[in-house]
Amino acid sequence: MRSIYKFLKQLLFLLVLAIGLYLLAALVLSLIKTRPQPINCTEQMEVYVSSNGVHLDVIVPVESLEHEFAQQLQLPRGTKFVAFGWGDKNFYIKTPEWKDLTVQTAFTAVFLKSATAMHVTVYKQTSPAWRTLKICPLQIQQLVNYITNSFARDANGRIELLDVKGYASNDSFYNARGSFSLFKTCNVWVNQALKEALIETSVWSPFDFGVLHFIPETRVPAVY
Template sequence: MKSIKQTFKIFFEIILAFVILILIYAFSVFGLSKISVNTGVTQKEEVEIFIKTNGVHTDIVVPIKNEIKDWSKEIKFNQTKSKDSLMNYIAIGWGDKGFYLNTPQWSDLKASTAFRAATGLSTSAMHTTFCKSVSESESCKRILVSKENYQKLVIFINDSFQRDSNKKLQCISGRGYAKNDSFYEAKGSYSLFRTCNTWANDALKQANQKAAFWTPYDGGIFCHYQ
């Protein structure tokens, strides 16, 4: 009888600890996301970029080509050159490789994929999408940055790609949602503490733009661009 009570007590303590951890995480998400950084930065408005969300995931949208960086030299997609020349922007995001490749719709999500992503056990990937134009809206915010800060953003994004021994990007062949996008191997692992939105928020920090102190969700970024 005593052993049953002890077992129940241990089980209760484990459940209680788990609930406390969830509450701490939830309060951290809400509280740290509201803390602004880089709010007082003044700069020349020289390069147009965007932050774009699909309601869950945030991409950084940049010009395909300018004097600082020509992304088309390394990032390709399955289109003819004539159509390629019509594209003006490229949306770039970092995320869990399993989510990206195996979960095109939420209905495709498997428990194993979610578990590996939440615990940082899987690898990551970069998703790149070429766009003809970008329109500002509630889910897409326009930002004007200086050339110096854009260079910092370029360095951050470049460093997120995994490269081979010849310093070339490692394209994940045959994978993509459409003809204008592609996937590449990336550095780091996705987890509850480092999500696709954390990556985008860190990119904005590196470029000296408004950002959250820390956030794992898109709202933590966009609340600073109301």
């Protein structure tokens, strides 16, 4: 019995140590800025990043999307902006609100590699809560390429809409590429999207604060 107690004590110590190291790495790397290669172009376009306090989305003007891709999304008339988020499929579908979170869903998302989904939300105007990034056409093209390449495709090359209910009337879910894990979270996906677009961001940020730290907190004027 004493040996079992000693083993459990050591196991708990290792678990606490692993969590502590993970959080320390997340903090340090979130506050270290990337150094993207300089580009010579005019910052004449705006994209946005939003947070619900935990999860980040990237938001782009609808006209920046390729026509065929926008058609597959079946965007409603009047759409001006489209938000994209990547994350654990099971978590997305089973946790529309935090009160719906279960231990099993949380454990799977945190400790196991799991299937992913793209969460797409459409807007007719901007929100004051969004953070603004001014970028040039080359950057937005690379950003959109990263986003579209994150969608899983069927045998005909079309994106795969999930037959599940969205959180509201303006959002939907699609199958995504890649696996969710502690080291590739929804916010790591957004952070990587900014890296692909040659935008200064954190080296690695599994939490939202690392990405937001490098985006000026300016009020977004309403755009209709």
